[in-house]
Amino acid sequence: MTALYFGDYWDVPALHGAIRHLTPFGVPCLYCEHPIEDDDRGFMRPVFTTSDRGAEFRPAHRGCDLAAVMGHHYGVCRCTGYEDLWACNVALEERGVFKLADRIGARRYN
Numbered sequence: 855m856t857a858l859y860f861g862d863y864w865d866v867p868a869l870h871g872a873i874r875h876l877t878p879f880g881v882p883c884l885y886c887e888h889p890i891e892d893d894d895r896g897f898m899r900p901v902f903t904t905s906d907r908g909a910e911f912r913p914a915h916r917g918c919d920l921a922a923v924m925g926h927h928y929g930v931c932r933c934t935g936y937e938d939l940w941a942c943n944v945a946l947e948e949r950g951v952f953k954l955a956d957r958i959g960a961r962r963y964n
């Protein structure tokens with residue numbers, strides 16, 4: 855399935871061929887429940903519901919998304935005292951793990 859992202863492009867394999875989605879301002883993140891803000895970047899992820907719609911797309915901060923899958927690798931998981939994904943997201947952004955991808959993305963698309 856084609857990935858959907860929101861916010862300015864950042865250059866990672868997951869975004870190659872991905873489609874940009876309108877930033878879902880104010881919608882809570884799938885992982886941390888913090889509402890998405892204007893300058894956030896992330897993915898729209900399909901979530902299966904019991905309603906007759908079947909699946910709906912929910913936003914996920916890119917840091918939350920990364921921490922949910924690769925948190926241990928980046929040292930942001932329960933092992934290192936991180937209990938919630940919002941804290942992981944903030945830590946990953948502060949550490950600049952996406953910095954290079956942002957720079958390349960900005961050069962290519964913005």
Ligand SMILES: [Zn+2]
Nearest residue numbers: 883886915918
């Ligand atoms: Zn989040």
Ligand SMILES: [Zn+2]
Nearest residue numbers: 926931932933
């Ligand atoms: Zn761990």
